[in-house]
Amino acid sequence: MEEIKKPEESWATRLGFIFAIIGAMVGSGNIWRFPRMMAMYGGGAFLIPYTIALFTVAIPLLIAEGVIGRETGKSTIFGFAKYVGKKYAWLGAWVAWVNIAIMFYYAVVCGWALAYFTKGLTGIYGTYVAGKGLQTWEAFTSSYQPLLFAVIVWIFTWYTLARGARGIEKVTGLLVPSLFIILAVIAIRAITLPGAGVGLTYMFKVDPSKLSNAEAWLQAYSQVLWSTGAGWGIYLTYSAYLKKNDDINLNSHITGFGDTSAALLAGLGVITTVAVTAPLLGLNPLDVYAEGNVGLTFIWLTELFPKIPAGALIGTLFFLALFFAAFTSQIAIAEVLIKNIVDFGIPREKAALYGSIAGFIIGIPAALSLDWLNNQDWVWGVGLLISAIVFSIIMWKTGLEKNRETANRGSDIKIGKWWDIMIGYVSPISIAIVLLWWLKQSISWYPETWWKPTEVFSAGTVIFQWILAFIILYVLFGKVFMPKIEARLAEEG
Amino acid sequence: MKMEGSVIATMIIVLGFYWGLTIYFVKLALEKEKEKASA
Numbered sequence: 001m002e003e004i005k006k007p008e009e010s011w012a013t014r015l016g017f018i019f020a021i022i023g024a025m026v027g028s029g030n031i032w033r034f035p036r037m038m039a040m041y042g043g044g045a046f047l048i049p050y051t052i053a054l055f056t057v058a059i060p061l062l063i064a065e066g067v068i069g070r071e072t073g074k075s076t077i078f079g080f081a082k083y084v085g086k087k088y089a090w091l092g093a094w095v096a097w098v099n100i101a102i103m104f105y106y107a108v109v110c111g112w113a114l115a116y117f118t119k120g121l122t123g124i125y126g127t128y129v130a131g132k133g134l135q136t137w138e139a140f141t142s143s144y145q146p147l148l149f150a151v152i153v154w155i156f157t158w159y160t161l162a163r164g165a166r167g168i169e170k171v172t173g174l175l176v177p178s179l180f181i182i183l184a185v186i187a188i189r190a191i192t193l194p195g196a197g198v199g200l201t202y203m204f205k206v207d208p209s210k211l212s213n214a215e216a217w218l219q220a221y222s223q224v225l226w227s228t229g230a231g232w233g234i235y236l237t238y239s240a241y242l243k244k245n246d247d248i249n250l251n252s253h254i255t256g257f258g259d260t261s262a263a264l265l266a267g268l269g270v271i272t273t274v275a276v277t278a279p280l281l282g283l284n285p286l287d288v289y290a291e292g293n294v295g296l297t298f299i300w301l302t303e304l305f306p307k308i309p310a311g312a313l314i315g316t317l318f319f320l321a322l323f324f325a326a327f328t329s330q331i332a333i334a335e336v337l338i339k340n341i342v343d344f345g346i347p348r349e350k351a352a353l354y355g356s357i358a359g360f361i362i363g364i365p366a367a368l369s370l371d372w373l374n375n376q377d378w379v380w381g382v383g384l385l386i387s388a389i390v391f392s393i394i395m396w397k398t399g400l401e402k403n404r405e406t407a408n409r410g411s412d413i414k415i416g417k418w419w420d421i422m423i424g425y426v427s428p429i430s431i432a433i434v435l436l437w438w439l440k441q442s443i444s445w446y447p448e449t450w451w452k453p454t455e456v457f458s459a460g461t462v463i464f465q466w467i468l469a470f471i472i473l474y475v476l477f478g479k480v481f482m483p484k485i486e487a488r489l490a491e492e493g
Numbered sequence: 494m495k496m497e498g499s500v501i502a503t504m505i506i507v508l509g510f511y512w513g514l515t516i517y518f519v520k521l522a523l524e525k526e527k528e529k530a531s532a
Binding site for chain 2: 015018201203204260264413
């Protein structure tokens with residue numbers, strides 16, 4: 001017999017779920033990181049390791065998350081406790097915590113995009129003054145505005161999540177199609193610019209020599225993991241609102257492919273705009289791509305938009321798209337927290353309110369200090385790789401074949417034994433390599449002080465904060481809250 | 494600047510692969526859903 005769920009704890013339609021999950025995974029990284037990576041690491045050639053990573057790591061991980069979410073109807077803590085055993089609840093708490101730690105600063109980033117959209121309404125992206133981009137950015141980040149826009153983002157988040165899955169469905173049903181339309185408008189403007197061929201060449205010229213560069217592979221795997229949201233616990237949480245015989249496998253493929261499709265659309269707009277306009281300011285486009293996510297988006301693009309026809313409109317639309325992408329991800333990241341609170345028996349409205357207030361307050365340092373935000377982005381961005389490995393461990397523990405059969409039940413496409421190999425071996429090994437590479441990189445950034453927890457991007461700060469989080473989460477969810485977890489599990493039989 | 498033929502070919506292959514398969518998968522999902530609803 002099919003179980004009966006409250007309306008706010010289930011998706012109304014399949015398309016609603018698809019929009020929600022694509023909205024969750026298409027975030028700022030699709031718009032500000034993917035185009036840079038593609039331009040810098042071999043153009044079309046970058047897509048070879050990227051596509052391999054999509055099939056060997058991302059889609060298998062999404063399927064694993066879907067199995068736990070659909071089978072338990074819970075988020076990460078109770079999901080792990082119910083699916084594999086109560087002593088794994090603290091590992092579910094780790095997955096949740098990494099999301100929550102990201103949520104604190106991601107709401108601030110989302111606020112930046114909203115702020116820059118409102119700036120666009122004043123026509124700022126239609127006028128060029130040398131150095132204006134940096135000046136605007138510095139004035140913005142040293143003012144109260146990041147805090148103000150973070151408040152607005154949290155009010156929107158609370159309003160959406162207080163209504164549960166149905167609230168998410170309504171918001172993403174509107175924002176996700178709008179996002180694709182806006183990205184298409186920006187892409188069409190960019191590729192019809194005189195000289196757009198240079199940008200398309202950056203994007204699609206295959207430079208096979210880059211394939212022998214290990215860094216291109218590691219960046220491709222990192223991009224896939226951060227962009228598709230595989231291993232974050234978001235897909236698990238959204239799958240908790242599915243029915244017992246709903247599809248997992250086809251939805252996972254749609255997530256991976258939809259996410260990349262949005263990234264390519266954004267790439268057409270961003271790479272081409274930069275390639276055409278940067279030389280007009282005497283800049284090498286590759287230097288602009290190398291400026292980093294924030295540098296490219298909030299500093300350089302604001303100076304480059306005035307150089308294209310209808311730049312004021314395109315610039316404003318660009319930041320609206322960035323806000324839509326970031327906000328639909330923000331609600332997904334925050335939902336991992338809210339659903340975990342709801343699982344502990346707190347009513348949803350209260351959970352959304354408490355979660356949003358806490359999210360704003362604990363996120364204040366990120367709104368006030370870029371160093372703090374960058375540090376948290378570094379520590380927990382790499383921490384997501386640990387979460388992804390945790391999912392492979394859970395799949396091993398509960399039986400790869402059994403999990404494959406569970407995923408196939410009700411799914412519109414069936415997966416074969418290849419999934420066992422990917423989730424059991426290829427995924428954890430490749431993620432461990434990527435993880436070690438990032439830590440090795442960070443040691444080269446601070447050869448003398450790499451061990452220091454006080455450096456923004458050091459290996460020391462990662463290890464220190466991870467160990468602290470592991471100890472606290474183990475004590476809280478392996479010991480202190482265990483009676484509550486046991487009681488809730490017993491109540492549900 | 495005139496684009497090389499190989500660039501245009503790669504663009505068609507890449508966009509066709511990702512955009513084409515995304516649309517195909519979504520269409521398949523909606524068809525399957527319709528089938529389940531009418532069964």
